Amino acid sequence: MENSNCCVCQKPKANLECGVCHEHVCKKCAQFVEDGSFSFYKTVPKILQSTVFCGPCYDREISPAIAEYEQIMKKAKGISIFMKEDSKITQRFSRKENPIEIKECEDKDELVMRMAFLAVTGGFNALVDVEIKHEKVKPGGKYQYTNWSGKGIPTLVTSSRHL
Ligand SMILES: [Zn+2]
Ligand SMILES: [Zn+2]
Numbered sequence: 001m002e003n004s005n006c007c008v009c010q011k012p013k014a015n016l017e018c019g020v021c022h023e024h025v026c027k028k029c030a031q032f033v034e035d036g037s038f039s040f041y042k043t044v045p046k047i048l049q050s051t052v053f054c055g056p057c058y059d060r061e062i063s064p065a066i067a068e069y070e071q072i073m074k075k076a077k078g079i080s081i082f083m084k085e086d087s088k089i090t091q092r093f094s095r096k097e098n099p100i101e102i103k104e105c106e107d108k109d110e111l112v113m114r115m116a117f118l119a120v121t122g123g124f125n126a127l128v129d130v131e132i133k134h135e136k137v138k139p140g141g142k143y144q145y146t147n148w149s150g151k152g153i154p155t156l157v158t159s160s161r162h163l
Contacts, residue, residue: 008055019050020057031058038069040117076116080126080157090128093155100127101151108132111148119154127152 006014007023014026031053038048045065053062082090100118105111111132119127130152138144 016052018054018057019052020047020061021054023054025052025054029055031055031062033062033066038065040069040073040114041121042118072117072120073113075120075125076113079116079119079124081112081116081130081152082126082128084129084131087129093126093128093157095128095153095155097122097124097154099129099151099153101149103149105148105150106145108134108148111150115150115152119152122154124154124156126155126157128155129153 004014004024005012006026006029007018007021008025008029011026014024014029016025016027016030017023018025018030033048033051033053035051038044041048047061048065082093100115100122102111102114102118105114115127115130119125130150132148132150134146134148136144137147
């Protein structure tokens, strides 16, 4: 690799590449983000699929993206979730939206959070008619795990509404 000076400290032999500006960056100046850090997004924005960034790009692009992601996660924890069995008490809620569906998840709590996260990104604060299923999966006859899947309809519930 020739002319691979770090774009931050200018030292040679910087063998990492920033996922935003694609300049070389050395290990000392690079900022790392764990793989899968933004995996709850339905489509992870391209720059957030990288795990290595130079300092300036990290501060400008990634740091605010992490803050936003955490904000959505916080809201997702607070949304109302009504199971299909509760359809009597939620019968007056709007069901205009397409259902949110997650087909593969190895953890039930994560499945619910993923559905809630997508509801929040769509501007909703509740999920109704939620159905959660699980099945035992044994890929290649090796170890067995439980695959969770679920779906629900995102909707907007106002707090003034009494059930
Ligand atoms: Zn450097
Ligand atoms: Zn950069």
